[in-house]
Amino acid sequence: MIDIICFSTTPWDPIPTRKQQIMKRMPKNCRIFYLDPPVTLIGPLKDPSLRPYLTRFRKSPKRIKENLFVFALPPIIPFYNKKRAINKFNQKMIANFVKEIIYQNFNLKSPIIWTYMPNTVDLLEHLSYSLLVYDCIDKHSEFQGFIDKALVERMEDELAQKSSVVFTTTQGLYNKLKPLNPHTYLVPNGAEFEHFNRASNRLPVPDEMKNIPHPIFGFVGVIHTWIDTQLIEYLAKERNEWSFVLIGPVGAGVNIDTLKKLKNVYLLGRVDHRDLPQYVSQFDVCLNLFRTNKLSENVSPLKFYEYLATGKPIVSTYMPQVEEFSDVVYIGKNYEDMLAKCFQALQEAQNPDIEKIERRIEYAKKTSWDSRVAEIIDILKREGINIE
Numbered sequence: 001m002i003d004i005i006c007f008s009t010t011p012w013d014p015i016p017t018r019k020q021q022i023m024k025r026m027p028k029n030c031r032i033f034y035l036d037p038p039v040t041l042i043g044p045l046k047d048p049s050l051r052p053y054l055t056r057f058r059k060s061p062k063r064i065k066e067n068l069f070v071f072a073l074p075p076i077i078p079f080y081n082k083k084r085a086i087n088k089f090n091q092k093m094i095a096n097f098v099k100e101i102i103y104q105n106f107n108l109k110s111p112i113i114w115t116y117m118p119n120t121v122d123l124l125e126h127l128s129y130s131l132l133v134y135d136c137i138d139k140h141s142e143f144q145g146f147i148d149k150a151l152v153e154r155m156e157d158e159l160a161q162k163s164s165v166v167f168t169t170t171q172g173l174y175n176k177l178k179p180l181n182p183h184t185y186l187v188p189n190g191a192e193f194e195h196f197n198r199a200s201n202r203l204p205v206p207d208e209m210k211n212i213p214h215p216i217f218g219f220v221g222v223i224h225t226w227i228d229t230q231l232i233e234y235l236a237k238e239r240n241e242w243s244f245v246l247i248g249p250v251g252a253g254v255n256i257d258t259l260k261k262l263k264n265v266y267l268l269g270r271v272d273h274r275d276l277p278q279y280v281s282q283f284d285v286c287l288n289l290f291r292t293n294k295l296s297e298n299v300s301p302l303k304f305y306e307y308l309a310t311g312k313p314i315v316s317t318y319m320p321q322v323e324e325f326s327d328v329v330y331i332g333k334n335y336e337d338m339l340a341k342c343f344q345a346l347q348e349a350q351n352p353d354i355e356k357i358e359r360r361i362e363y364a365k366k367t368s369w370d371s372r373v374a375e376i377i378d379i380l381k382r383e384g385i386n387i388e
Contacts, residue, residue, distance in 0.1 A: 003111035095126035169300035191305035218283035313345035
C-alpha cells in the first residue's frame with residue numbers, strides 16, 4: 001500500500017479541478033489523503049461562505065471511495081504570504097494536525113507528499129515522508145491579495161529544489177522550474193472527455209435556458225478576478241441580439257453589477273457538475289475569456305479542454321496554452337478582434353465545419369484526464385517511483 005498526502009489549493013467539493021481529477025485516478029493500491037486548503041481566521045469576513053470551514057476540521061473525513069479520504073485543515077493566521085515567520089507557524093500547526101489525525105490514525109510512516117502549495121515548503125521539516133511531488137499549476141506570485149511576490153517566489157524555488165519530481169501545466173512554468181530541478185516535466189491540464197463530449201449532441205434544454213434566445217455564447221467556470229468581465233460587457237453591448245450565458249459562481253471581490261444590468265447577459269450561477277453537459281449543449285459558441293496578464297500567461301485553462309470535447313466553436317483571448325490549438329480555435333488579440341472572432345465562430349456554428357468539429361474532439365481525446373494521469377504515472381515510473 002502506497003500512501004499519498006495531497007496538499008491542495010482547491011476544496012474537493014463542489015468544483016472538480018486538476019487536483020481531484022488526478023487523485024481519484026491514482027491506482028487502487030494507493031491510499032489518498034486529500035487535504036482541503038485551510039481558510040484564514042479572517043477569511044469569512046471577506047467571503048461569508050467560508051464560515052463553515054472554520055470548524056469543519058473537527059468533523060470526520062469524507063470518504064470519496066475505498067482508498068480516498070478528504071480532510072479539512074484547521075484555520076490559519078492570515079498574511080502567511082507576506083511574512084515567512086507567520087507561514088512557518090501555520091505550517092508547523094498543520095503538520096502537528098496531520099500527524100495526529102492522519103499519521104497516527106491511519107498508521108502512516110513515510111508517505112508521498114504531493115503538494116500544490118509553495119508555502120508547504122515550511123511544513124516539510126515537521127513530517128516524515130519518502131518522496132515529494134510538486135505539481136505547479138499557477139504563477140502563484142501573481143495572485144492578488146496580501147502577498148509578497150518575492151517571498152512566494154522564494155518558497156516555490158525552495159520547494160522545487162527539494163522535490164523528487166516537479167510537474168508543471170504550462171511552458172512558462174516549466175521554463176522557470178526546470179533549471180531548479182532537472183526532474184521537471186510539462187503535463188498540461190485535461191478534460192473529462194466522456195462527460196463533456198455528451199454536449200456535442202443537442203440535449204434537453206434546462207428549464208433555466210428555455211427562454212434564452214439564440215445565438216448563445218456561453219462561459220463555464222468561476223468568475224474570478226482573472227476573467228475579463230469587461231470584455232463580456234463590451235461584447236454584450238456591441239451585439240445586443242446575442243445572448244451571453246455565464247455558468248458558475250462569482251469569486252469573492254468580483255463586481256458584476258454592470259453585467260447584471262445587461263438584458264442579454266444571463267448569470268445562471270453554479271450548476272451541478274453532473275448537469276453541465278446539458279447546459280453546454282445549448283451553446284452555439286464557447287467562450288474562454290481570461291484577462292491578459294502574467295497570471296493568465298501561465299494558466300492551463302480547464303474549461304478550454306472541456307470545450308474541445310464538445311466539438312463546438314471556441315472563441316478565446318490570447319493565451320500561450322491555447323495557441324497550439326489555433327487551427328480549431330478563434331483567438332482574439334484585442335476587444336475588437338474578439339468581436340470579429342465571435343462573428344466567425346457564429347458563422348461556423350450556423351454552417352458546421354465537420355472537419356474542425358472532428359479535430360477538436362480528437363484533440364480532446366488526446367488531452368483527457370485518463371491520458372494525462374497515465375502520462376504522470378509513466379513519468380514517475382521512469383523516475384524510479386512505481387505507484388502501480
